[in-house]
Amino acid sequence: MVHLNLFVVVVASLVCFTLAQEKYSTKYENFDVDKVLNNDSLLTSYINCLLDEGNCTEEGQALKRILPDALKTNCGKCTDAQKLKIEKIMKFLIKNRSIDFDRLTAKYDPSGEYKKKLEKFSA
Numbered sequence: 001m002v003h004l005n006l007f008v009v010v011v012a013s014l015v016c017f018t019l020a021q022e023k024y025s026t027k028y029e030n031f032d033v034d035k036v037l038n039n040d041s042l043l044t045s046y047i048n049c050l051l052d053e054g055n056c057t058e059e060g061q062a063l064k065r066i067l068p069d070a071l072k073t074n075c076g077k078c079t080d081a082q083k084l085k086i087e088k089i090m091k092f093l094i095k096n097r098s099i100d101f102d103r104l105t106a107k108y109d110p111s112g113e114y115k116k117k118l119e120k121f122s123a
Contacts, residue, residue: 024066024077028059033085037092047100051107071114 036042048054050064066077075083093101109115 022077023079024070024082025062026079026081028062029079029081031059031085033088037089043097047097047104050104067108071108074114 036046045054045057046060046063049056049060050067056064070078070086075086078086090101093104105115
């Protein structure tokens with residue numbers, strides 16, 4: 001019985017540890033979103049990266065890697081800080097760069113599966 005209890009505690013600990021690891025890396029949480037949004041050529045570079053039309057910075061590559069999963073999980077693995085940054089970017093793109101937003105949506109959500117989730121940012 002003692003071994004069973006120990007086993008349950010170990011398994012529960014591993015499950016908790018695994019669930020805690022389910023968030024995206026916080027490596028880029030200090031990334032200056034405003035700097036990108038307020039610099040048209042820099043923003044265009046990031047958009048081109050995401051569309052496979054240009055080179056990517058390290059940050060752009062990271063975003064490109066997690067974007068499909070973030071859409072699929074409704075940013076379920078995002079930290080609160082990441083969610084705020086994504087919301088800010090989405091609102092900006094919808095309001096100021098709608099053509100680019102449509103191009104990104106066509107690439108990352110061609111079936112329109114996530115469109116309803118994204119529409120909340122345009123309100």
